[in-house]
Amino acid sequence: MKVPDIKSIPPGEKGRQVVQRDKKAIATSTKTCELVAERARGSLVWDVDGNIYIDFTSGIGVVNTGHCHPTVVKAVGDQLNKLMHFAGTDFYYDIQVTLAERLSKITPGDFDKKVFYTNSGTESVEAAIKVAKWSSERSRFIAFTGAFHGRTMGSLALTASKTTHQERFFSTMPGVDHVPYAYCYRCPYKLEYPGCGVYCADAIQEQYLDKFIPSSDVAALFYESIQGEGGYIVPPPEFAKKISEICKRNGILLVDDEVQAGFGRTGKMFGIDHFGVVPDMICIAKGMGSGVPVGAIVFDAKLDFGVQGAHSNTYGGNLLACAAVGATLDVIESENLLSRAQKLGDHLRKRLDEMKESNPIMGDNRGYGLMQATEFIKGDGSKTPAPKVAGFIVQESFKNGLVLLPCGVSAVRFIPPLTIEEENLDAGLDVLQEVIERAGKIS
Numbered sequence: 170m171k172v173p174d175i176k177s178i179p180p181g182e183k184g185r186q187v188v189q190r191d192k193k194a195i196a197t198s199t200k201t202c203e204l205v206a207e208r209a210r211g212s213l214v215w216d217v218d219g220n221i222y223i224d225f226t227s228g229i230g231v232v233n234t235g236h237c238h239p240t241v242v243k244a245v246g247d248q249l250n251k252l253m254h255f256a257g258t259d260f261y262y263d264i265q266v267t268l269a270e271r272l273s274k275i276t277p278g279d280f281d282k283k284v285f286y287t288n289s290g291t292e293s294v295e296a297a298i299k300v301a302k303w304s305s306e307r308s309r310f311i312a313f314t315g316a317f318h319g320r321t322m323g324s325l326a327l328t329a330s331k332t333t334h335q336e337r338f339f340s341t342m343p344g345v346d347h348v349p350y351a352y353c354y355r356c357p358y359k360l361e362y363p364g365c366g367v368y369c370a371d372a373i374q375e376q377y378l379d380k381f382i383p384s385s386d387v388a389a390l391f392y393e394s395i396q397g398e399g400g401y402i403v404p405p406p407e408f409a410k411k412i413s414e415i416c417k418r419n420g421i422l423l424v425d426d427e428v429q430a431g432f433g434r435t436g437k438m439f440g441i442d443h444f445g446v447v448p449d450m451i452c453i454a455k456g457m458g459s460g461v462p463v464g465a466i467v468f469d470a471k472l473d474f475g476v477q478g479a480h481s482n483t484y485g486g487n488l489l490a491c492a493a494v495g496a497t498l499d500v501i502e503s504e505n506l507l508s509r510a511q512k513l514g515d516h517l518r519k520r521l522d523e524m525k526e527s528n529p530i531m532g533d534n535r536g537y538g539l540m541q542a543t544e545f546i547k548g549d550g551s552k553t554p555a556p557k558v559a560g561f562i563v564q565e566s567f568k569n570g571l572v573l574l575p576c577g578v579s580a581v582r583f584i585p586p587l588t589i590e591e592e593n594l595d596a597g598l599d600v601l602q603e604v605i606e607r608a609g610k611i612s
């Protein structure tokens with residue numbers, strides 16, 4: 170089979186009709202390109218006009234095990250025929266407890282943990298906010314500039330990657346202060362690593378906690394081990410340890426949002442595993458269910474509400490979701506997807522670095538495992554961000570059969586399923602290379 174296989178420039182006739190109807194019927198959200206997906210398998214997606222694409226998005230970091238992995242499909246199918254829903258927050262399911270025990274084992278930290286199940290990333294963050302407030306009896310939070318934690322009113326207050334997320338929604342949850350993240354390519358303090366001594370972490374104490382945010386009021390610091398929507402920003406190795414120490418010193422909970430980096434994407438189960446730090450709470454969603462909507466927080470059992478009704482929901486830990494997560498973990502283990510993500514990630518980086526040598530519009534290649542991105546810049550040596558170039562690369566790649574998503578101001582992310590075949594990874598990179606070369610000529 171030829172992949173990618175673009176018979177005519179997409180969207181074709183059927184696709185165009187769906188796009189038009191969508192524009193009338195569906196609320197405006199974040200559409201990136203006019204791909205009308207009909208079915209998918211592994212790393213390949215078929216559109217309604219029969220075009221075949223290579224997927225470097227995994228449905229926004231969700232289908233880490235590949236589209237419709239047979240083990241996940243079977244587990245969900247088997248559960249579908251037994252019991253779909255009985256409200257696990259009000260009654261009891263064995264499968265939910267078994268999965269919680271498993272999640273407690275795979276998350277960092279050798280202490281008793283508890284799990285609260287949700288249905289999405291933003292709901293996980295909302296639940297983490299509530300656990301932090303409840304257990305600390307404090308109501309202020311610290312988050313990072315460039316962070317993305319979701320779009321509901323609590324998580325949105327923590328999000329700080331694009332003004333468009335906030336515009337017209339003020340006021341969100343009060344009490345959130347943002348501090349600069351360790352974005353070394355464009356250091357917010359105009360310093361250089363390693364000479365800077367990772368001052369951005371020290372500044373949290375020196376410029377914020379010692380000056381105007383009383384630590385005794387702060388419930389938690391929310392943090393992404395690798396910033397996702399904000400541009401796939403990888404902090405230096407010391408950053409996580411330093412912020413963890415600041416949290417401990419000040420009695421502030423460290424909440425690690427692994428919604429995008431989690432479940433093997435970076436070559437370890439969680440992004441934070443690269444940095445040897447144990448958070449008090451971890452937020453997960455996306456990749457855990459291989460496409461079935463699900464999320465969770467896993468936290469130190471000492472932080473639990475302990476009273477009925479402080480927090481709950483209807484669908485959290487839905488049976489189909491639990492079956493999908495269990496099967497996802499089985500696949501990650503049985504197919505050694507962590508080491509596969511590392512190995513393929515090394516190959517991906519090697520090819521991106523080779524492309525960078527002859528393409529000055531590629532400013533920075535970064536990431537771990539199969540969570541990588543390139544930040545595009547003007548090719549005049551000025552390091553000026555080039556959002557139009559990033560947009561061109563996403564659109565032109567799509568027309569040539571490679572599905573991509575942007576992130577940050579001018580970055581494009583590369584997050585294929587961890588199961589992608591080496592030849593499909595290379596075929597996708599061939600498309601990317603040709604498009605980048607064209608972008609360089611017209612920019």
Ligand SMILES: Cc1ncc(COP(=O)(O)O)c(C=O)c1O
Nearest residue numbers: 289290291317318319397428429
């Ligand atoms: C790190 C992080 N947290 C939270 C969210 C919100 O997840 P959802 O879109 O499932 O609400 C996202 C989504 O991209 C994310 O990347």
